[in-house]
Amino acid sequence: MRIGNWQLDLISGGRFRIDGGVLFGIVPRTVWQNVAPPVDSLHRTMVDTHCIVARDGQNVVLIDTGYGGKYSPLDRKVNDLEPREPIVEGIASLGIKPEEVTHVLFSHLHFDHAGGATRWTTDRQIVPTFPNARHWVHQWEWEDAMGQASEIRAAYPIQNIGPLAEAGLVDVFQHDGELLPGLTARLSGGHTRGHTCFYFEDAESSVLFIGDICPSAAHVRPQWHTAYELYPLQTRSVKPKILADAVERRTWVVWNHDIEIPVSRVGRGPKQEFTIYDTATGL
Known part of the structure; x- marks a missing residue:
């Protein structure tokens, strides 16, 4: 998909299994299992980690990095993580090498969004995966993550993040606004204090990377959010505003954890509830 000067592609940072109660929070299993059936006896459902690659002829931008490849066999078994480094394989499918990425943008810094930003070397050192990229994140998110x-x-x-700081590759931003021409950051909060959404926009169309403020198409329902939400009332307040704007502008939305509907537009139903249409498997 092209938005202005940007060529946008969707890749995976790795699929994994997550407890349905974690993904859907207070929503009863008798309800959420109708939209995300458990795939095993541990009540886990399968999710993806969709990431955006954006190229304008000068910049190669990656939004989120999936979980990466630093996990032990036991850690991989817990969440059925994919082998190797899914994000590196994803950009390779587009003919991109890690050294060619110029910017990495984080919606937030949880393991399944930032883990792919660092990797093991052959001598068991952890280093940045994208050594020539500036890594951008909201100041509040960076403060909370590094505060430990x-x-x-x-x-x-x-x-996942310490080696980026040691290498001097991190830039924090404090306010909503344009990061690169046609690419805008907007703080949502809710899921974490510094959780950020990203928009690619031109005069005719727009694409929204909404992150975990609404991780799947099913989460457009007002009270649905993850159990990881640090500020659930903020999520319930801001999510409808973001979705209403997407309806008005006919924005394409990337649902970063939805394995069935990676991309769609958002509409309004007869009772003004949010609905999903124009579903797509990529950008």
Whole structure:
């Protein structure tokens, strides 16, 4: 898909299995299993980690990085993680080498969004996967992740982000606005304090990477959100506003964890509920 000067492609940062109660929070299993049937006896459902690759002839931008390849066999078994480095294989499918990525943008820094930003070397050192890229993240998200407070430390493995700081590759932004021509960041909060959505826009169309503020098409329902939400009331407040804007502008939305509907537009039903249409498997 082309938006202005940007060529956009959707790749996977790796599929994995997650407990349905974690993905759908307070929603009862008798309800969520109708839209995301469990795939095993552990009540897990399969999700993806969709990432955007954007190229304008000068910049190669990656939004989110999936979970990466640093996990032990036991860790992989817990969530049925894919082998090797899915994000590196994903960009390779587009003919892109890690050294050619110029910018990495994070919606937030949880393991399944930032884990692919670092990798093991052959001598067991952890280094940036994209050594020539500037890594952009909201200041609040960076502060919370690097602060390693006991109550949220497990959500922010330091091995995923510490090497980026050591290499001097991190740029934080504080306000909504244009990061590159036609590419805009907008703070949502909710899922985490610094959770950010990204828009590619021109005069005729737009694409929204909505992140975990609405991780799947099923989560357009007002009360549906993950159990990981640090600020659930903020999510319930801001999500309808983001979706209403997407309806008005006929924006293409990337549902980053939806294995069945990676991309779609959003509409309104007869009772003004949000609906999904123009579903697509890629951009």
